[in-house]
Amino acid sequence: MSVSELQTIEHDVLVVGAGGAGIRAAIEAASQGLSTGLLSKSLLGKAHTVMAEGGVAAALGNVDSRDNWKIHFRDTMRGGKFLNQWRMAQLHAQQAPDRVRELEEWGAVFDRTEDGLINQRNFGGHRYPRLAHVGDRTGLEIIRTLQDFCIHKGIDTHMECTALDLLLDSDGKVAGLLAYWRETGRFVLFRAKAVVFSTGGGGKAWRVTSNSWEYTGDGLGMAYRAGAEMIDMEFTQFHPTGMVWPPSVRGILVTEGVRGDGGILLNNKNERFMFDYIPERFAPETADTEEEAQRWLGGDRDARRPPELLTRDVVARAITREVKEGRGSPNGGVFLDIASRRPADFIRRKLPSMYHQFKELAEIDITEEPMEVGPTLHYFMGGIRVDDDSQQTCVPGLFASGECAGGMHGANRLGGNSLSDLLVFGKLSGDGAIEYANTLDSLPDVDEDRVQELMRAATAPLNREEGTNPYLIQEKLQQIMQSCVGIVRNAEDLQKGLDELEELKEETKTVKVHASAQYNPGWNVALDLPNLIITAEAVTRAALVREESRGAHTRTDFEGERDEWLQYNVILSPGEGGRLEARKEERKDPPEDLEAIANATLEELEAENDG
Amino acid sequence: MAERTFRVWRGDAEGGEFKDYAVELDRGMVVLDALHLIQAQHAGDLAVRWNCKAGKCGSCSMEINGRPRLSCMTRINEFGSDELITVRPIKTFPVLKDLVTDVSWNYDQNKRIKPFKPKKKDADGNYRMMQRDVERVQEFRKCIECYLCQNVCHVLRDQDRKDAFVGPRFMIRVASLEMHPLDVEDRVPETRDELGSGMCNITRCCTDVCPEHIQITDNGIIPMKERVVDRYYDPLLWLLRKITGSGKKKASIDSES
Numbered sequence: 001m002s003v004s005e006l007q008t009i010e011h012d013v014l015v016v017g018a019g020g021a022g023i024r025a026a027i028e029a030a031s032q033g034l035s036t037g038l039l040s041k042s043l044l045g046k047a048h049t050v051m052a053e054g055g056v057a058a059a060l061g062n063v064d065s066r067d068n069w070k071i072h073f074r075d076t077m078r079g080g081k082f083l084n085q086w087r088m089a090q091l092h093a094q095q096a097p098d099r100v101r102e103l104e105e106w107g108a109v110f111d112r113t114e115d116g117l118i119n120q121r122n123f124g125g126h127r128y129p130r131l132a133h134v135g136d137r138t139g140l141e142i143i144r145t146l147q148d149f150c151i152h153k154g155i156d157t158h159m160e161c162t163a164l165d166l167l168l169d170s171d172g173k174v175a176g177l178l179a180y181w182r183e184t185g186r187f188v189l190f191r192a193k194a195v196v197f198s199t200g201g202g203g204k205a206w207r208v209t210s211n212s213w214e215y216t217g218d219g220l221g222m223a224y225r226a227g228a229e230m231i232d233m234e235f236t237q238f239h240p241t242g243m244v245w246p247p248s249v250r251g252i253l254v255t256e257g258v259r260g261d262g263g264i265l266l267n268n269k270n271e272r273f274m275f276d277y278i279p280e281r282f283a284p285e286t287a288d289t290e291e292e293a294q295r296w297l298g299g300d301r302d303a304r305r306p307p308e309l310l311t312r313d314v315v316a317r318a319i320t321r322e323v324k325e326g327r328g329s330p331n332g333g334v335f336l337d338i339a340s341r342r343p344a345d346f347i348r349r350k351l352p353s354m355y356h357q358f359k360e361l362a363e364i365d366i367t368e369e370p371m372e373v374g375p376t377l378h379y380f381m382g383g384i385r386v387d388d389d390s391q392q393t394c395v396p397g398l399f400a401s402g403e404c405a406g407g408m409h410g411a412n413r414l415g416g417n418s419l420s421d422l423l424v425f426g427k428l429s430g431d432g433a434i435e436y437a438n439t440l441d442s443l444p445d446v447d448e449d450r451v452q453e454l455m456r457a458a459t460a461p462l463n464r465e466e467g468t469n470p471y472l473i474q475e476k477l478q479q480i481m482q483s484c485v486g487i488v489r490n491a492e493d494l495q496k497g498l499d500e501l502e503e504l505k506e507e508t509k510t511v512k513v514h515a516s517a518q519y520n521p522g523w524n525v526a527l528d529l530p531n532l533i534i535t536a537e538a539v540t541r542a543a544l545v546r547e548e549s550r551g552a553h554t555r556t557d558f559e560g561e562r563d564e565w566l567q568y569n570v571i572l573s574p575g576e577g578g579r580l581e582a583r584k585e586e587r588k589d590p591p592e593d594l595e596a597i598a599n600a601t602l603e604e605l606e607a608e609n610d611g
Numbered sequence: 612m613a614e615r616t617f618r619v620w621r622g623d624a625e626g627g628e629f630k631d632y633a634v635e636l637d638r639g640m641v642v643l644d645a646l647h648l649i650q651a652q653h654a655g656d657l658a659v660r661w662n663c664k665a666g667k668c669g670s671c672s673m674e675i676n677g678r679p680r681l682s683c684m685t686r687i688n689e690f691g692s693d694e695l696i697t698v699r700p701i702k703t704f705p706v707l708k709d710l711v712t713d714v715s716w717n718y719d720q721n722k723r724i725k726p727f728k729p730k731k732k733d734a735d736g737n738y739r740m741m742q743r744d745v746e747r748v749q750e751f752r753k754c755i756e757c758y759l760c761q762n763v764c765h766v767l768r769d770q771d772r773k774d775a776f777v778g779p780r781f782m783i784r785v786a787s788l789e790m791h792p793l794d795v796e797d798r799v800p801e802t803r804d805e806l807g808s809g810m811c812n813i814t815r816c817c818t819d820v821c822p823e824h825i826q827i828t829d830n831g832i833i834p835m836k837e838r839v840v841d842r843y844y845d846p847l848l849w850l851l852r853k854i855t856g857s858g859k860k861k862a863s864i865d866s867e868s
Contacts (some may be wrong), residue, residue, distance in 0.1 A: 043660070044718065045756055046668045104738055107791065108725035109745050109752055115737035134749065140667065141752060151718075152726045159715075183707055212662045246639020252665045360684050362639070471651035519708040520621070522655025580640055593627035 001455070003448040007188045011037040011156070012437045013430075014176070014192035016163050016219065016335035020139075020419065021402025021426035023146040024099075028430025028434040029196075030153040034437060037190065038157045039179060041214050045147045048200055048212060049422065052139025052564040053353065055121055055131025056423070057416030058096035062117040063129040064301075067095040070597045071127055072460040074605065076417060077598045078281065079125040079311045080381070080410025081303035081551040082566060083232065085585075086594045088408040089386035092417070092424050093174050099423035100132050108145040110134055125311040127285070127602065136255045136353045142419060144174035161188065162255055163218060164527065166195065166226040166398065169444035174397030176446055177222070178454045182524065185517020193440045194433040196391075197223060198402040198426060201380035204528075207478040209377040210242055210253040213525075219404035220538065221531025222383045224580070230572040231406040232382035233535075234542035234553045237413055238487045240315035241378025244333035249361045251376040254336065254354060256415040258371075259308040261350050264299050265319070266370065267327035273334075274307035276508075277318040282310060297341070312410040315550045316375040320487050323374065331561035333374030339367055353476040360499070375487055381409040381552060382542070385571065390432035393426060397436055397444075401429035407517035407569075411551025447451060459517070461526045467512025470526035477504055477529075477536060485540050490557045494544040501537050508533065534580065541582040542570040615687070617645050619657065620699040622738045629697065630654075636687060636782065642698065643682040646710070648655070658709035666822060669757030673710050674699045679759045679820050701762040714758055720777040723805060724785050728796040740792045751787035751831055753823045760817035760827055766810045776807035778786055779817035783831035803839045811836070 013029040015022045018040035040047070059072040073093035077084055103109065103117065110132050111119040120129040134141040151157075158535070160182040167189075169175040176191040199219030203211025220230060240255040259265075267273045278286050286307050287293040293306035308315070319334050329335055338347055342368035350357050351366070358364040358371060383406030384393055391399045402422040409417065484497030508530065513523045532556040548562035549555050568584040575581030590598075597605065616633045628831040634648040635825045643661055650657045659672040659682075666684040673682050675698055676690070682698070690696055704712040766772045777785075785806060799853055802808045815828045825831070841848060 016701075042662055042670065043714070046662045046670050049664075050668045050755075051663050051665070101736070105729055105730070105732075107788070109740075109748050109791070111749075112740055112742040112745060116741050117737055119742075134752070137667070137753065140755065144752065148721065149726070150724050159718075183713075212664060215664065247637050248640040248644045249664075300727075353667065359684070360666070361641070400782075469651070469655065471655060475651070513655060519658040519711055520656040521650055521658060525655075 003189070003451050006444070006451070007186065008191060009037065009158070009188060009545050010191045010443060011035045012192065013037070013194045013196065013433045014039065014190050015196045015198060016177070017041075017047070017197060017198035017200060017402070018044055018148060018157070018430060019076070019200060019402060019422065020049040021422035022196070023143070023150050024423055024426030025154045025196045025198055025401055025430035026435065027146065027150050027153055028427050029434055030155045032434045033516060034434055034452025036155045037192070038155050039161050039163055039190070040157060041161045041162050041218075043159050045088055045143055047143065048215065049139045049143040049222055049380065049419070051253060052142070052419050053136040054123055054257035055124060055133030055138045055251065055258060055416050056096070056100055056142065056419035057123070057130050057414065058100040058132060058420055059093065059130060060097050060100065060118060060120060060132065061118040061609070062113055066609060067128040067130060068605065068609055069097070070605045070608065071602065072130065073594070074598050074600065075126055076414060077410070079412050079414040081412060081561065082410065082598070083550065083569065084410030085388055085407035086590045090594055091388070091428070092408055092421060095424045096420040099420065099427065103142060103145050103423070106145050106149040108141050108275035121257060122305070122309060123415045124256055124259065124309045124315070131260070131416040133257070136257050136351045151385055153601055158276075159360040159483060162297065162524065162527070163222060164458055167446050167450060168226060168271060168395070169447070172227070172396065173444055174395060175444035178451055180458070180517075185520065185523065191443045191446060191448065191449060193437040194397045194399065194427045196401065196433050197384065197404050198400070198422070199404045199428070201383070201403045203377045203380070203533050204474075205481045205536040206377040207482040208242065208251040210239060210251055211377070216528035216532040218531045219400060220384060220530065221534040223393060223395070223398060223400065224534055224538070224572075224574060226395050226398065227574060228395050228398060230383040230538050231385040231569050232383060232410065232542070233380070233406070233538040233572055234546045234570055235381035235409075235411050235551055236377060237312055237379040237552050238316040238375040239313055240319055240375055241336055241373040243362065244329070244372050244374040244606055245331040248538050252357070252361070253376065253378065254371060254373050255351070258336055258338050258351060258354060261338065262341040263308065263336050264306070264334040264335055264341060265308050266316070267322045267417055268329060268399050269327060273322055273327070274310065274315065274318060276316060278307050278310065279314060286310065289475070311412055316485060316487055317554060319373075319375060329372045332374045335370040336373045354429065371470070374475060379403060379413055381411065381413050382406040389428070390435070391429035392432050392436065399429045399433050401425040403594055451457035454570070460525060461511045461513040462517060464510070464512045466557055467510040468507050470511050470513060470522055473504060473507055473511060473529055474525055474532070477533065481536055482502070485536070487544060488554050488556055490555060497540045498537070498544070501533060501540065505509060505533055507608055530611070537580055538572045541580060542572060545570050545582045545584060613692070616695065617649065618695055618697040619646070619649065619709070621657070622706065624706055627706070640687050641683055642675055642685045642687060642696065645687065646682065646698070648743070652773070658707070658711040659842050660711050667755060669755030672701050672757045672759050672762065674701055677760050681757055681759070681822050684822060701758070702759070703762045703764075703768045716760060716773060717756070717758055717780065720781045721784065724781060724788070725796055725798065725801060726770060727788055727791065727794055729793040730795050738793055744792050747830060748787050748791050750825055751783040752826055754783060755823060756780065759820045759822065763816040763820050765812070765816065772810060776810035779811070779827045779832065781806060782808065782811065782835060783825065783827050784829040788834050790834065799838050799842045802835050803843065808832070808836050808839055817850060
């Protein structure tokens with residue numbers, strides 16, 4: 001087919017990905033009157049944002065008036081082990097409250113305080129109750145609010161449409177992208193002045209994950225091939241509490257809200273083991289006796305927080321160790337108990353989805369019995385490297401926001417900071433794209449040869465006489481990542497992982513798909529594989545370069561945080577001969593004012609609220 | 612665990628047929644797991660919509676042994692060990708391929724509902740709403756848009772009157788706006804004239820299949836029908852409105868803001 005016969009759709013701004021960040025970016029672009037397209041791999045409203053349960057972090061101070069953006073910023077930096085991009089963490093903490101209030105203005109109905117304000121709950125690593133929430137279905141509330149708002153804003157939503165690759169003009173700036181409709185398998189050419197990637201992470205490279213089929217690193221792969229850089233890819237968050245039984249649901253998320261609302265973790269000796277895993281940095285702010293933790297639960301403002309609410313990296317490692325040393329639950333996890341801590345009606349009211357999820361999938365009543373939980377690959381802290389303010393990558397006209405962008409969360413993300421991230425940076429990426437698009441007079445030219453080449457490559461798996469089953473390749477990839485690039489890593493395993501990934505890349509070249517391109521999940525899996533493998537390789541290479549243990553990245557051959565590594569981020573970029581290169585890059589000195597906030601005492605920061 | 616046979620509808624808009632697939636099952640599996648095994652082992656091109664696999668996104672609706680269900684929340688051990696499990700696409704919407712249907716009509720209905728229109732904020736920049744006043748709206752907002760209610764609604768499924776009625780999903784969507792403490796839009800006329808509230812004959816089939824257990828009929832549709840009746844068919848109120856000229860709902864909220 002010649003390119004002139006190809007269906008072509010033109011926009012000023014094209015947003016790829018219709019989760020929270022993507023819809024928020026599209027709303028921003030359309031609100032300025034730009035022609036805006038929104039590409040969604042699934043139906044609108046089904047993206048992973050819907051799975052976010054616990055809440056959206058914003059220092060509204062509705063429940064504890066001592067809170068303010070500086071304390072949120074300080075918590076975020078400490079949670080990220082000071083590897084976060086300082087400016088991004090600042091923008092996030094400062095703007096999150098406005099983004100949450102704006103949602104309420106658009107129809108969101110958060111749970112209320114007794115005074116009728118937006119209620120906020122406790123979460124790991126957040127000093128004060130900070131998560132605006134709706135029971136345990138906050139993500140659904142947010143995506144539905146954005147969805148219902150965006151449909152009246154003149155955005156062209158292209159559903160069940162998968163992006164294949166970016167197209168650049170002869171100057172190397174973004175000119176659009178090639179995509180295909182899942183329904184028909186037909187190609188469609190999008191021409192645009194600016195493209196925003198809000199495509200989420202790549203959790204599907206692991207076997208035990210909370211991510212769905214969609215999270216195949218599409219944005220990461222496409223941006224990389226266009227010349228963009230990735231940052232902090234070694235930091236993959238294993239959420240401490242995924243379901244472990246039955247085997248078919250292993251990995252499905254159990255919200256941190258269970259612990260925020262009083263749930264405790266127990267090993268098979270009925271010991272509350274988290275008291276044994278309190279890191280020095282958090283010791284002054286964490287309860288060291290069950291008695292104090294109990295007072296905190298009862299609302300004593302002077303009591304310190306229970307250790308179950310330490311950051312996710314700490315809790316996930318602790319669970320892994322308990323299991324490894326023989327103190328795990330029968331199915332290889334630990335026990336999460338809220339039944340003995342809260343009345344049944346409280347649990348059903350505050351955690352209704354968890355109640356149903358366990359009742360229906362595991363035949364367990366969480367108001368009567370403890371849950372069995374274990375770590376599950378949940379989130380990428382790392383991602384496409386962007387400018388702190390505009391969210392533009394090093395490819396002119398390409399922007400990124402949400403999980404697929406890196407830098408904001410450093411070595412570990414705090415729970416609740418992803419929903420706020422996607423709102424804050426979704427908007428900023430929309431702003432960035434508008435500003436850039438307005439500098440161009442016309443749509444950049446598309447390289448027609450490149451379009452032809454992409455179409456040929458995409459249809460090749462359908463035309464082969466024989467070859468490998470794409471589902472088997474994906475399964476192999478998941479086994480490699482699960483065994484070689486898990487929570488606990490070492491050089492030998494990582495190198496083995498890289499070698500096996502190389503073999504897998506070769507195998508991918510001979511993938512064979514049966515039947516036609518019309519709504520063919522096998523073909524869809526085959527086309528996602530190259531992106532997923534680049535993503536997996538980026539994580540593995542970055543993990544090999546960082547020779548220390550920090551946040552979500554744990555190396556048994558380099559235990560503990562090493563001060564010299566605090567000076568570096570790991571950057572990945574296309575190198576010689578099309579190979580993925582990982583290098584350490586020195587961090588800029590932090591702005592003095594932000595460094596002062598991060599190192600201030602809580603008393604100093606709280607005092608500002610009185611002034 | 613044991614091998615088990617699934618009878619799955621394969622085809623597209625032109626037509627199709629049931630095909631049998633045998634797969635080896637693991638403990639605790641749901642119907643969606645079995646479909647994934649079929650894809651990986653027998654039919655890579657078997658079209659199924661799914662996302663979260665935890666009952667939260669509402670993508671994997673289908674009819675399993677005649678009942679509209681989410682396949683990710685339907686455990687295989689619910690069925691007798693010698694019972695054949697038959698899976699077909701939801702009936703009310705046109706088949707695209709295999710178990711995937713064209714549900715775009717639903718997205719079009721949502722656009723017909725007037726957007727949320729909030730009253731002014733309090734002087735301090737906040738809105739205030741009491742928990743007890745938001746709970747009934749929160750019930751409707753639990754909707755995951757699986758469209759199972761749309762699938763079983765007689766008006767849409769048997770009478771095929773998509774031209775006359777938006778269906779239960781969008782009746783509770785308009786109810787969630789109408790009963791929203793901050794919303795000041797008058798939604799009663801559109802509920803009757805545009806959305807077709809009169810078409811529902813309250814058989815409660817929608818409520819029966821809701822995976823979120825939303826009381827669609829009793830808490831959503833019936834109160835909306837009552838508001839329409841109060842506005843248009845209550846002779847006393849009609850007379851009162853004639854005399855006073857009032858009758859716009861939420862007058863008290865308008866005057867507050």
